[in-house]
Amino acid sequence: MSNQYDVIIIGGGIAGLSAATTAARLGMRTLIFTGQVLGGHLVSIEKVDGFPGHPEGIPGFDLCPATEEAAVEAGAEFAAEDVTELKPVDDGFKVTSETGDYSARTVIVATGTSLRMLGVPGEEEFFGKGVSHCASCDAPMLKGKEVAVIGGGDSALQEALILIPVCSKVTIVTDGEGLTAQAAYLTQIGEASNVEIKTGATVKEISGDSAVTGLKIETAAGEETLAVDSVFVFIGLDPISWLVPEKFHDEYGFITADTAMRTAKKGLYAAGTIRSGSAFRAASAGGEGATAALSVFADLYGE
Ligand SMILES: Cc1cc2nc3c(=O)[nH]c(=O)nc-3n(C[C@H](O)[C@H](O)[C@H](O)COP(=O)(O)OP(=O)(O)OC[C@H]3O[C@@H](n4cnc5c(N)ncnc54)[C@H](O)[C@@H]3O)c2cc1C
Incomplete structure (x- = not known):
């Protein structure tokens, strides 16, 4: 041929x-x-x-x-x-x-x-060790764990909805003033009891030892480090x-x-x-x- x-x-x-x-x-x-x-x-x-x-x-x-x-x-x-x-x-x-x-x-x-990267310290180092772009791939390993999802649009919320039934807590972090996803996703997120939403938040660093243990963010209230086992990035x-x-x-x-x-x-x-x-x-x-x-x-x- x-x-x-x-x-x-x-x-x-x-x-x-x-x-x-x-x-x-x-x-x-x-x-x-x-x-x-x-x-x-x-x-x-x-x-x-x-x-x-x-x-x-x-x-x-x-x-x-x-x-x-x-x-x-x-x-x-x-x-x-x-x-x-x-x-x-x-x-x-x-x-x-x-x-x-x-x-x-x-x-x-x-x-x-x-998928766009955050470009913050720790992101590349911990990619595949807690930093991920695929909730359905990682969810089976995250039963009862606390995780963060970065982003406020359709993709971020779609992935958060996979994690919510599995994880003890899902923190959604967005730099916007609110979530911008479609109404169906917003309704489901609103009904979940283990979700926290951080708006106006900038991610500063992902930290850990052999895998992710923390996510440092900055909001109008100052800097804080969330204790999380995984960080899912969907920012564009x-x-x-x-x-x-x-x-x-x-x-x-x-x-x-x-x-x-x-x-x-x-x-x-x-x-x-x-x-x-x-x-x-x-x-x-x-x-x-x-x-x-x-x-x-x-x-x-x-x-
Ligand atoms: C998290 C997430 C959730 C989504 N959920 C939905 C949903 O529920 N419903 C919906 O309708 N849409 C959804 N989408 C959007 C949907 O995934 C896209 O619209 C669709 O995948 C686009 O298909 P595509 O073929 O254009 O590109 P892609 O899916 O990006 O595929 C591109 C292909 O090109 C290949 N490629 C790249 N560079 C090269 C190269 N140099 N040589 C050879 N091959 C190369 C890649 O390996 C890949 O196979 C979602 C997207 C994301 C990220």
Whole structure:
């Protein structure tokens, strides 16, 4: 088999997997680089809310394999590697990964986002030793423990709701004046008896010995150190857009593309949360992936 593809998709989240399924079903030779985490963010989300057809929510670890299976069955080829370079060439693009070079007439970038770090002392040192981005992964080890969740939006509260039934106390720390999550989450948080909310709070340091033991915060009342065994950080998302030149980024680093997912560069498409203006929902990311593949087909083979 040659390394020449109609379309190469970079990113194995729901946007990339959906693009791969649609592209392969349309008969295009399709390769998807899934990177280190097949399924992207969704794979670690205990209950994906708001996904059509699943009124009670669906575990990400069920949704992702089903989405992958659809792409495999459609005939997409998979590479569980990171793309390290993306270069335009005369007749398309050269895509370089850890194992070699690949050619594609078109490329769909679906690299998504990474969870933003606090950038405080102790965060890197204790990452994986109490500092975490995944409540459902760590909850079984935290029965009866006190933990802190940093952030006041949907992601932070969704993760806090996983910890509340397990932990003795969950302290939600936000630098805002209040919580900004959707009403359904606020109601559930309001009903919990083991939650404390610290607003207007700045995280100063995460401390510990072999694992996390404390979280130092500063509020209008002064500094205090909370005795916690874990700190979950959900303060925003940063785009993973470095493969694409900055002239195609918006002011926040997301890739600019139209509603057909076409960027200003011929043959280059962006889909999912990496796209400027995307809705940060699983359903919309999947829809954008499919739309990008349909645009590729229209551009290569006519409507
Ligand atoms: C804590 C949390 C809770 C959420 N809860 C919900 C919810 O309940 N309902 C909902 O609808 N949405 C939810 N979301 C949002 C949802 O997860 C995203 O909308 C969705 O995951 C976006 O999919 P994506 O494919 O665009 O990107 P991502 O999921 O970020 O996937 C990007 C993929 O690209 C890969 N990648 C990155 N760089 C490279 C590279 N160089 N080479 C190859 N591959 C690369 C990554 O490994 C990953 O596989 C939540 C998000 C978070 C963080």
